[in-house]
Amino acid sequence: MTLVVTEAVVLHAFDYLESSRILRLMTRDSGIQSVLARGARSSRKRFGTSLDVFAQGTAEYSTRPGRDLSTLTAFDATRARPELVADVSRFAGACVLAEMALRFSSDEPHPGLFDAFVSGLDSIGAADAGESVSRTLGAAWHIVGELGFAPALDVCANCHTELADGARTAFSHVAGGALCERCARLVPGTRQVPPEARAAIREWLAGSSNQLASAAEGRAHQRLLREFLDQHLSEGKRLVAYGMWEREQLLVTSH
Amino acid sequence: MSVIDDLTSELAKLPGIGRKTAQRLTYHLLKQPPEQSRKLASALTTLADKVRRCDRCFNLTEDAICTICADARRDAAIICAVEEASDIGAIERAGEYRGTYHVLGGRLSPLDGIGPDDLTIPQLEQRVSGGMVREVIIATNPSMEGEATALYVQRRLAGYELTVSRIARGLPVGGDLEYADGVTIAQALTARRAML
Numbered sequence: 220m221t222l223v224v225t226e227a228v229v230l231h232a233f234d235y236l237e238s239s240r241i242l243r244l245m246t247r248d249s250g251i252q253s254v255l256a257r258g259a260r261s262s263r264k265r266f267g268t269s270l271d272v273f274a275q276g277t278a279e280y281s282t283r284p285g286r287d288l289s290t291l292t293a294f295d296a297t298r299a300r301p302e303l304v305a306d307v308s309r310f311a312g313a314c315v316l317a318e319m320a321l322r323f324s325s326d327e328p329h330p331g332l333f334d335a336f337v338s339g340l341d342s343i344g345a346a347d348a349g350e351s352v353s354r355t356l357g358a359a360w361h362i363v364g365e366l367g368f369a370p371a372l373d374v375c376a377n378c379h380t381e382l383a384d385g386a387r388t389a390f391s392h393v394a395g396g397a398l399c400e401r402c403a404r405l406v407p408g409t410r411q412v413p414p415e416a417r418a419a420i421r422e423w424l425a426g427s428s429n430q431l432a433s434a435a436e437g438r439a440h441q442r443l444l445r446e447f448l449d450q451h452l453s454e455g456k457r458l459v460a461y462g463m464w465e466r467e468q469l470l471v472t473s474h
Numbered sequence: 475m476s477v478i479d480d481l482t483s484e485l486a487k488l489p490g491i492g493r494k495t496a497q498r499l500t501y502h503l504l505k506q507p508p509e510q511s512r513k514l515a516s517a518l519t520t521l522a523d524k525v526r527r528c529d530r531c532f533n534l535t536e537d538a539i540c541t542i543c544a545d546a547r548r549d550a551a552i553i554c555a556v557e558e559a560s561d562i563g564a565i566e567r568a569g570e571y572r573g574t575y576h577v578l579g580g581r582l583s584p585l586d587g588i589g590p591d592d593l594t595i596p597q598l599e600q601r602v603s604g605g606m607v608r609e610v611i612i613a614t615n616p617s618m619e620g621e622a623t624a625l626y627v628q629r630r631l632a633g634y635e636l637t638v639s640r641i642a643r644g645l646p647v648g649g650d651l652e653y654a655d656g657v658t659i660a661q662a663l664t665a666r667r668a669m670l
Contacts, residue, residue: 231585237490310584317585
């Protein structure tokens with residue numbers, strides 16, 4: 220039995236038996252881990268009240284070789300992130316990041332991915348009204364970059380010719396990014412991406428923020444990212460939280 | 475598959491029951507007089523045949539309208555919205571609440587694919603749209619998903635002339651401030667009430 224102590228964020232939590240919970244954690248030192256928090260529902264003495272989705276803190280758990288489920292022995296929460304439920308669009312965006320981490324990450328250590336995820340949650344949590352879509356897109360592209368799937372934006376994804384900064388280019392999910400004029404004629408199923416969109420993705424991949432000009436621009440980016448994830452990471456399985464976010468199912472239109 | 479395996483498989487589908495426990499339960503039933511098993515089977519069949527959702531509040535009931543909705547002494551102008559029917563029992567045990575209920579049927583959980591369309595929020599909206607309801611108390615769990623659900627319900631009811639309130643959070647009765655965690659204390663301070 221090995222005791223692991225690492226910084227962690229709760230990605231998903233569900234009830235188990237009468238009084239326990241199973242948590243999916245994103246850890247700094249051990250990637251994604253599933254842990255059993257015994258008695259977490261019946262007694263708050265052991266884990267406190269903040270053993271909830273998006274809580275961050277120091278997790279202490281014991282692992283056994285050959286077992287997928289570790290036992291959580293302590294969770295010292297340092298952040299509960301109530302700001303993520305101050306607005307349903309923030310909550311929807313944070314769930315998109317959690318879904319990406321759960322689906323595309325592994326139990327291998329990846330501190331860069333952990334930092335990208337945490338800074339993404341912080342960014343969404345601080346978003347003003349109308350900003351959460353661009354903040355979520357930024358954090359999602361940052362995660363894609365950390366996973367090693369950043370699309371080619373400055374050179375043609377097919378022939379590696381340098382692309383002019385201000386040029387409208389074709390974008391191919393299959394080829395893995397922007398294409399030069401010549402290659403765009405050869406590759407089917409491309410999308411036209413304006414230079415501002417390419418610049419925005421470049422900024423987001425680097426972890427910087429970029430405010431979108433309109434809701435329509437946000438929707439185009441959501442579609443582009445979804446198609447990119449479907450092509451390279453989803454392995455044919457539908458992203459449910461992403462779909463709910465893209466269809467704005469949690470947003471309420473006034474009466 | 476034998477009859478024993480069949481029952482074991484069915485029991486193992488129940489929450490909190492693994493294959494070994496299911497097998498133990500099956501053999502326990504075989505040791506009991508046959509009448510005992512027949513009683514259990516009859517109770518299960520009756521449960522499936524008779525228990526249904528209340529047409530008004532989605533509580534579990536044997537009639538079209540549950541006993542709480544049918545009780546004329548209850549204040550129908552106050553609705554307490556809860557996640558599950560089992561939450562009603564917890565509130566009723568407190569003995570303080572005299573209004574009616576609305577069971578949402580869960581909470582928003584995008585990661586599990588549960589969105590507003592999977593809950594009974596439109597039916598709650600329909601109940602308040604008649605103009606007879608003066609307050610909706612949102613009593614979802616104080617978790618992130620419960621809070622998101624509460625916020626979503628509040629937004630959906632914003633256009634109606636009524637009070638939408640949220641159950642308070644904070645220090646438990648009989649608890650000790652010294653042993654409370656930071657998040658609970660912060661929430662208790664945020665939800666403090668004036669005494670003078």
